Amino acid sequence: MLSVEIVIGVSLLYIALLFSVAYYAERKQEKGESIIANPYVYSLSIAVYATSWTFYGSVGKAATTGLDFLLIYLGPSLTAFSWWYLLRKIVRIAKENNITSIADFISSRYGKSQWLGALVTVIALLGIMPYIALQLKAVSTTFDIICNYPTIQLPFMHGQAPLTGHTAFISAFILSVFGVIFGARHLVSSERHEGLVAAIAVESIVKLASFLIVGIFITYFLFNGISDIFVRMKANPALLYQLTTFGRTNAVSYANWFTLLYISMGAIMFLPRQFHILVIENSAEEHIKDAMWRFPIYMFLINLFVVPIALGGILYTGSSSGADYFVLTLPLKSGHPWLALIAFLGGFSAAAGMVMVESVAVSTMFLNHLVMPVIVKLKPRAWFSILLINLKRFGIFLVVFLGYLYHRIVGETYMLVNIGLISFAAAAQFGPSLIGGIYWRKGNKKGAISGIFLGFLLWFYTLLLPSVVEAGWWQTDIMVRGPFGIGFLKPTALFGLTGFDIWTHSLFWSMFFNIGGYLACSIILQQDEKEMEQVRKFVDIFAPPQEEAPWEAKRLSKPITIMQFVNLMSKFIGESQAHSAISEYLGESEIDERGGVSEFELPNLKRFTEKTLAASVGAAAAGAIVESYLSDIGSKMEPVYDIYSKVRADLTESSENLYVRLRASEIMAGTKDLQAIMDELLDLLRREFKFDLTIIRLRNDEGILTRRSYQGEELRSIIERSVQPEINTYIGEAFLANKPQFVNDTQHILKPESKELMEREGITSFAHIPIAREGEPPLGVLSVFSKSIVGLFTQPFIALLTSLAGQLAQAVKIDSEMKAKEKAELENVRVARDMEIAQQIQLSLLPATPPDLTGAEFACRCLPATHVGGDYYDFFRRGKNVVDIVIADVSGHSVGAALIMAETRSVLRAEVYAAGSAGKILANLNRLLYEDLTRAELFITMFYAKYNADTRQLIYANAGHNPPMIYPGEKASCRELDADGLILGVKQDVIFEERNIQLNRGDMVLFYTDGITEAQNDRGELFGAERLCGILAEGYQGTPETIIETILRKVVIHSGGASLEDDISMVVMKVD
């Protein structure tokens, strides 16, 4: 005997246990650990499939119709065979797309259709009603039984069945609160509930354990084992064989058998709570493997004692009436109330677990697919997240109390199992569209909507309606005579189909129309673009990722910033969640210099926002939220203008792309004329890509971008523009940043100056591509303009243009290098010619012939090392017998030296006749030239001599020149004529020593520059004064001219025929 207080007390303790388990799991989850992420918990949580239907109803069914109760569990065991392929695929899809429920899954597959999501939700809400009612009925009835059983004997204890009227309501309320506590305490960005799953796993253990305990008690304590029960039943063989075979009504029974098997095969996957546990709460695909055999074992164990209890109950009570509650009543009747309490807890567990998961799963659908479509029409506000969580809580209550309503209507008419089967048949309606959706590409939205809707209609008409009518809630003769007396449309014998149980009848017609509608509409009608995108994500989830479109085919008509997306997300999932989501996303994407993502990245960001929102509001609503937000700020996703519209090659490049590249290469290779290349390239671009204007501007020497070529319309204000590259224009930015700049829609242009220009000329999109070789600064800008096409510039298109601009840069570079080379060559020729002229002039500055002086014979020669040189000699006649001889060497052999030499000559000529003596002439010359020499950083060595033929006297002065040589005749040695004096140009005032020598007849005097003595042979030996003296000694009897020839020959021989390193000049005088 158990009091209400004890039952309630124990139940509360049990609830507290469940809650602490859930609380612990959530604490762990917050710390990043998970106690549910293992195959055991996953398998146990799937056992939420076993509800109070299993716990009580199976026994009832076994005791009344026999073994067909087993099919409800054999079906799922069979389905488990397919899980590694089917379930894993569904799980993968759900994870990749942040799916939140079965409604979300189906609507996502069919183009994120809101209608489909709402339809599935409505079916789930209505379809699940009987199932929830079943749990409420079981809980309230068992509670009444366990508390009131004694009242049959002791009516005074609790008055007149005190709770009966209200237990169901109270149960509904408690179970709703459960649902809220475990499933909707706060809004999360993902629909995974660790606490809930942990509690479910515990409940699964409790219900299995308590059922086994009761089973063992009845089988082995009330009876002597299973065989004993069967043996005793043999006393009534008709009943035994009725319950353990199909009986004698073959065809119908087999049809029923068949129906139960398939309906339960579907239910294990498609019931909203099963989908939730199997797919949404799955933490690793690997867990499926273990669940595949562990879950069937659970099913096997929990059914092990069903038949013994059922038969035992019949034997013990003498009939099968009230068989639904044998589990509870047998322990009570045999006087084991505590055992009954254990059974009650097990049944309560089974019911509570089911209601919790079911209500959470369906309320998620309710929120995302019925409420959200309304909410998204409103402007997002900060308090939305609070509203949403409360709506979700409301959804949970709604689900449970709809069940309560059904319970009130249908009440005691049906047995537990039969109520549950109504829900199974509803869930089966999701099967064709879901399975078709992940394996059949052609399946489309219209097919899914019409299939599911027709199936639902048939289910409603042939199953739900009869259940309500039979409960007597609606007084009508529709069941007997059909609607409006049309027998043809009788709900249980639709279109004249008779002879089957209502489940088979309903399943046949609903599936017939469901599958038929799905196939017919899918084949006849077309998928829209959004659907096709989703098809790839669902059907090809396991396909290698590179099969995705190689480039973005969508763009946002008006760019949105990252912060705008974040703000939008914050309103639905809270600020911190939004921020952490975006930072995770940005971690893997490019951010441009302005801190935004590139235009090409925006569609991805939009999809990411949708996906993130989808995790908490479902894909269809998330899509709608983002779409409506975008339209509020005047932006939308639109297809890019597909420039490669014709045939798309299999490789990443389109055939157009390849053609343009090929043609461009031909143009570049075909000619060296840069202008022709530019013209042809622009023409190619304009024709191939329908540009209205294409321009090439190159940077000129002043750094201004000036037009070099254009093709297309005469848009003067654009064409005539020469641009100083500045950051406030797009072209300037392209040039300065060396990065393509483009505007896909000039309506949303940011730079005012460009905006005005583009508006004036009616340009809708344009791009500026820097003409630059890889890693080098740009040489100019390639600009393309379109007047008609918005969204022309896609990532691959910009890449193509950039690559062409790179090729063009190469051509420009080659062209400028060639021009520079030509110029240098011209310059060289000119210089060479100038030098020749200079040389001729210089040579003409030297005396053409030596003076004709009686008493002395002269010869002279100059050989400049380069075209012009710094050597100089001259003669000045002073009357009949006197001549001045000067020889000088300007340091260096440059044009500068030649110029100084010319100056020296002029100054000297003026000075020679003014001043008298050699020393004075040198001193004056030094003073006059000092400044010029200092400025030119040059020096002059000079030897000045005066020869008087009458007296044969030579008076001379030397300004640092190498001393001339005298060879006085036979067997003598050479003497040098030296005098003190500084090189010209070192000091302003220098006094030059004057010396005087008496020459004799036959003396040979050689004036020369150091080019002779310093000529080197290949061993580095200098020609030297000795060799020179030797030549004089050998040839002193010859003429001066022959001496010069000999010297030159010997010097050339000495230096090995190499060109002279220094100028060579000499004057030879022979005294007669």
Next chain:
Amino acid sequence: MWPKIRMALFRRLCLMESWVIFFILGLIMMDFPFITIFDKPVTIFDIPLLYLYLQAGWLISIFVIYLFVKANIFVKTNNLNKDTGQNEGEQR
């Protein structure tokens, strides 16, 4: 000898075809007309034939799934699935 047989067996079990065959086999054995073989008012060891068949069949089917799963794990851990064509998505 045994490891060789086991490996050959496990490799076959990893084929998708094997799964489908056993799945369909399960459906056939659960359905009309196959089920009529056991639909007889007979008891074996005092237990009705159909009940015995269903319970035993259930256990066997669970064992078969268990074998499949073990084969899958075994082949995967030993990386033998190159030529079995085992499902596409594994290598993603």
